Amino acid sequence: MPKLSHSLAFMKQAQLSAFSLFHQGLVILLVMGLCSCGNGKSTELNLNNLRIGANVTPIREIKPVPDNKTTVYIQGKVEKQAPLVKQQAYQIADSTGKIWVVTNQTNLQVGQDAVFKGKIRYKSIPLAGQEYGEVYLEEE
Structure with missing residues (x-):
């Protein structure tokens, strides 16, 4: 045995x-x-x-295009925040630039890293014959 x-x-x-x-x-x-x-x-x-976010678009590559239907991912640090009615706006910065993101998220803090998926939008703001429009990202 x-x-x-x-x-x-x-x-x-x-x-x-x-x-x-x-x-x-x-x-x-x-x-x-x-x-x-x-x-x-x-x-x-x-x-x-x-790394997480390998399909991230650098902010400098985001351009104002009317009726843009493209979905992009951005990644960066929260630099500023602004409350909106039922939403938040965060200014996100990466090493290439800055962009505002409109989102339903309310729990982000300044200095925090964040990744967003959204559509590129452009808001025209003509004032005294000059254009002060801004490109922003609307989170999906």
Whole structure:
């Protein structure tokens, strides 16, 4: 009987070892796959593409376009806030610029990082023959 239990223990250890090797190989393949998903310029792992908000539009690229139906994601820090009727407006800044976001969220604080998904809007404000309009994002 001791030989049978020793054989069973050896088989169980061999199965666990094979299972562990399988998982290690799978992890290596996944990492290699992530490394190859780049733009072809480099084979190193680009950690910037692995952060949350990788599809974020830099604020400087947001332009006033009449009747724009495009949905964009922006990410940045809350710099200012302004209460509106049943909504809030937050000025969001990233390293490329600033934009106001109109949202139903009321719990954001100045200095907090935030990500928004919304439509680009433009409000024309003609005053004394000059245009003082502003581009903003309306959260969906």
